[in-house]
Amino acid sequence: MIDITRLLEEMSSTELRLAIQVQTKLISLIREFLLREKFVELLPVIISPITDPLTDFRVRGEVECYGYKYQITKSMIFHKQTALKAFPRIFCFSPNVRIEPAERQNSGRHLIEFVQLDLEVREASREDVLGLGERLFSYVIEGIRRGADEELTLLGRKLPEFKPPFERITYEEAVREFGQDFELKLSAARQEPVWLLDFPLEVREFYDREYNNRPGVLVDMDLIYPEGYGEALSGGEREYQVERIQERIRKKGINPEAYAIYLKLAESGLYPSAGFGFGIERLTRFVCGLKDIGRTRLFAKKPAQFSL
Ligand code: ASP
Ligand code: MG
Numbered sequence: 400m401i402d403i404t405r406l407l408e409e410m411s412s413t414e415l416r417l418a419i420q421v422q423t424k425l426i427s428l429i430r431e432f433l434l435r436e437k438f439v440e441l442l443p444v445i446i447s448p449i450t451d452p453l454t455d456f457r458v459r460g461e462v463e464c465y466g467y468k469y470q471i472t473k474s475m476i477f478h479k480q481t482a483l484k485a486f487p488r489i490f491c492f493s494p495n496v497r498i499e500p501a502e503r504q505n506s507g508r509h510l511i512e513f514v515q516l517d518l519e520v521r522e523a524s525r526e527d528v529l530g531l532g533e534r535l536f537s538y539v540i541e542g543i544r545r546g547a548d549e550e551l552t553l554l555g556r557k558l559p560e561f562k563p564p565f566e567r568i569t570y571e572e573a574v575r576e577f578g579q580d581f582e583l584k585l586s587a588a589r590q591e592p593v594w595l596l597d598f599p600l601e602v603r604e605f606y607d608r609e610y611n612n613r614p615g616v617l618v619d620m621d622l623i624y625p626e627g628y629g630e631a632l633s634g635g636e637r638e639y640q641v642e643r644i645q646e647r648i649r650k651k652g653i654n655p656e657a658y659a660i661y662l663k664l665a666e667s668g669l670y671p672s673a674g675f676g677f678g679i680e681r682l683t684r685f686v687c688g689l690k691d692i693g694r695t696r697l698f699a700k701k702p703a704q705f706s707l
Contacts, residue, residue: 501703519674533563634675
């Protein structure tokens with residue numbers, strides 16, 4: 400049963416209302432920034448024959464319509480690459496459904512339905528989108544510090560100013576310093592955002608590009624928030640040549656049939672590109688200084704919790 404008491408309590412939470420007021424401004428600042436950078440906004444895709452495989456989440460949300468099987472979007476990665484055939488710079492506020500493990504219910508950071516700002520740039524390098532991400536992040540933080548100071552004061556949040564360029568460390572260095580499970584430890588050890596670079600192939604999806612001269616290492620990144628808030632965004636350069644994509648799908652042990660449409664598109668020619676996905680609820684949580692991601696949106700759905 401849906402817990403109506405919890406739902407009503409949420410609706411009357413001052414913290415949640417303030418956070419959503421801040422979020423409204425965040426979304427407007429993001430749009431303002433990207434439109435100025437000549438991006439085109441796409442409407443979200445909710446169902447599609449293919450979606451992000453996300454190897455660590457095996458449960459697939461499926462809907463059947465007219466005898467066709469659609470997947471519920473886990474991310475619009477393949478649509479982003481495809482859309483670059485029409486426009487050089489695209490973004491979307493994309494709703495994603497990821498059936499997270501039940502143990503993550505009270506992590507403070509996981510929702511099974513969330514929205515990410517998903518963007519992709521034709522012929523861009525990781526360096527290009529890293530720079531774009533830093534400028535976007537600083538612009539939004541500055542805009543909120545100026546334009547939502549009342550809400551932040553009421554929330555008791557002192558939001559620092561962040562000046563790019565941000566620190567960079569490699570995945571290998573992070574593991575060496577903090578061990579395999581490093582995300583939160585690294586985040587808690589920092590007062591400024593930090594870029595985490597060069598993930599090993601095993602821990603990422605097949606679409607992030609492998610270095611030509613470093614087999615098994617990817618030209619990708621995460622941005623990690625300071626103060627223990629964990630991951631802000633993930634992205635990287637993409638594989639775009641059909642043979643390389645086939646090879647990467649094979650290495651993941653995925654049946655290529657499942658991605659036949661994508662392989663056909665790649666055969667027709669995808670542009671080289673780079674991009675990232677930036678979680679809106681997590682950004683709201685960080686900006687507002689909240690413990691519980693359940694306070695960053697109405698109708699929040701935590702793992703293994705039945706909600707409206
Ligand atoms: N597809 C990634 C994700 O949703 C983001 C990206 O690489 O653009 O986690
Ligand atoms: Mg990620």
